Amino acid sequence: MRVAVVGAGALGLYYGALLQKSGVETHFLMRRDYDAVVSRGLQIYSINGDFHLPKINAWRTPEEMGKADLVIVAIKTFANDCYQELITPLLTSHTMIQTLQNGLGNEEALAELFGGERIIGGVAFLCSNRGEPGVVHHLGAGRIVLGEFVERDGQRLERLAEMFRGAGVDCRTTADLKRARWEKLVWNIPFNGLSALLRQSVDRLLAVPVTRTLVREIMLEVIRAGNAQGLHSDIPEKFAESMMEFTDNMGVYKPSMQIDREEGRELEIGAILRTPLRFGAEKGIGMPRTEMLATLLEQAQSGLQTGQYCR
């Protein structure tokens, strides 16, 4: 299996490094970290054990990478306009495309361009961030839930899951990708959104009763919108409470969107908030707090220079 990782942020580098370490032929499309990785290799500092990969198949363009059996998509969602340019050169007729991106709408956009049959969704629960070029910090979790975008027998999915498990990743499969995506949004929307807006880690949000209530209310909006999408089974309302308790145990954790904001980067407001809002509105579900949060985040970002992401 020849794997191409497109998007060498913390997530792409982390999972790609684990795959390479387990013997899978892995190639990385890189920009920022290219020079560092070519000269010093890739260093992973992980709660599961640090490791160093002295030699990485790093490439600056998808044309140089060549064809792949599996493309792992790990770019930020606001760069999804680059799908065509970054992925097309990697494809054969049988190449699978697995997105590990945040939020909603990524599988749909990939299917539109490349056909739904080859698309696999992956929902990643990973706490990680980048250090200096060539360094990734893995702070917690790491589970991946994989699901087919178009229903089919589970063989292909199970093979992929086996590959990740062989690399040490807690990888599960689901027949209900949509539910897995919405479950992650139940956490992502309030915590990424509020932490980014207020520049406060999750523990500070949870320490104040009225803010805790706001987090819960946003979660319930997301659960209601998700359950209107025709999931195989409903997400129960008590899922909100269990996500709050799960987060109570995370301590001083900064969600990725907060880090992005603090570092002056663009935020994934589209995939994490606006697309779920649109899916909710299409089913007649009002989400006033989520809507307000999206608006406030966009307004907080207004004036930010957004750039060219593809190359």
Add this chain to the structure above:
Amino acid sequence: MRVAVVGAGALGLYYGALLQKSGVETHFLMRRDYDAVVSRGLQIYSINGDFHLPKINAWRTPEEMGKADLVIVAIKTFANDCYQELITPLLTSHTMIQTLQNGLGNEEALAELFGGERIIGGVAFLCSNRGEPGVVHHLGAGRIVLGEFVERDGQRLERLAEMFRGAGVDCRTTADLKRARWEKLVWNIPFNGLSALLRQSVDRLLAVPVTRTLVREIMLEVIRAGNAQGLHSDIPEKFAESMMEFTDNMGVYKPSMQIDREEGRELEIGAILRTPLRFGAEKGIGMPRTEMLATLLEQAQSGLQTGQYCR
């Protein structure tokens, strides 16, 4: 008429200076500006014409000020716990107390302490801020709407209004103080709240369509809550649109709460947001966006050291 101005911020100094200039015996309770005013007098830079008062009756304690016929209350609402200490020494049996403070609940709190008969509410529409000690900038507007807290004939109110008009203030009276307060909240809640939260002047909020929509939705929540309070006549929904257009003409204006936040001061979240929310909830009016805004502002303030305000 011997007037005592309690709270020498921009608003108290501005109206007090106009009264003194027109010949009314005016006394000011001061902290920050005391030394400057005693040595250099009070300087007003106003769109209606600059002026300087070389000598001010400035006092450091209410005991030194002595009794007054009219107490004008102009302290920040988060210091309302100081009413008793600051106002009691100024009172005779006939002293009137006129609050020009922001938000809701001030007349009620004053009535609780000093009896409702002497309380007069004043809703001020003033764009002003303080410069260096002893300097006030008057940037726009200045109208005051006066109303009795307890219904009675209009004679006393008219006399007060005449005094302000004689000082050059556009002063009107209303038989429906509650409506005047809620009308001001229709502007204050979205613009003070959002500008303080995002640290953006009103023109930036109004320039973005989704944020403009959010402002309008918050205004409609406030109008609905106000109309549930038993006003003499309802505030029409179209009042929201006229407030938006009014604000379009204000240009790059920073509401007082934004300035307070930028300067690290405590925000008037109680009087401007929490008390209106409580009044709305008592009448069964849901205000999810206003509630979320109050929560976000409190959360943004969490960790701010709040101090002793009375002396």
